[in-house]
Amino acid sequence: MAHLDMRRPQNTNGDFYVDTTCIDCDTCRWMSSEVFSRVDEQSAVYHQPTNEAERLAALQALLACPTSSIGTVEKPKDIKHAQQTFPILVEENIYHCGYHSEKSYGAASYFIQLPAGNILVDSPRFTPPLVKRLEEMGGIHYMYLTHQDDVADHEKFAQHFQCDRILHADDISGNTRNVEIQLTNLDPFVLTSDLLIIPVPGHTKGHTVLLYKNKFLFTGDHLAWSESRHQLAAFRGYCWYSWSEQIKSMRNLANYSFEWVLPGHGRRFHADVDTMSQQMHKCIELMESL
């Protein structure tokens, strides 16, 4: 819960505010860009919601915030309704889970609803309102983990939903040693005819991405839209394993066709196949220059 006595003075006056516990993860700013912006390296409210859509987006950001740093002066009577809107539809059968976890520095988690069994991509916070919604939507068959940083509450999800977790062996450590499916080499792994797991060593050694229907690419911390650069990018300052390997992985990834980049950290990007391909080449050029 946010604390009014820790309200940042950078907030504009009114009901919504961000307190000083904000970790600058960017989640509220992309979920509710009409209300939140970045001031002095943390989030702040720059515009109070003035209609229902803005208010709902601000409440969704409040619930998604990994550190509960967003608060309202008035107790929000519509918070239960906002909880019911998660997971939030992105497109077709793809949803954004919200409820980001501080354990993964606020990484986004996604949900793919499928007749053969749903897939949770990376780990949101294990919290009753979300767990109940995921149960209503058919539970979880696979929990796919892009890499070691964004596993957060994987054990609780695995236990509760009896799902099989998937993570590359090179990213397995003490806390993930019981992961059911451990991928072992650098070949693409066919999970189903529509789902391909592609190893992309670089950010970490065992990082993989998930391509669904040659349309949706779940990229973890390998690739994202950069707000500051206005292009697709990888983040050299957050490359833990090997930058040259990450460039190689990006070149390989550019051979695939997709329309959506859905990252853990950084912004989403949606474009037609040709624009995406141009963006991938721009991204590789940028990486080679860094």
Ligand SMILES: [Zn+2]
């Ligand atoms: Zn990471």
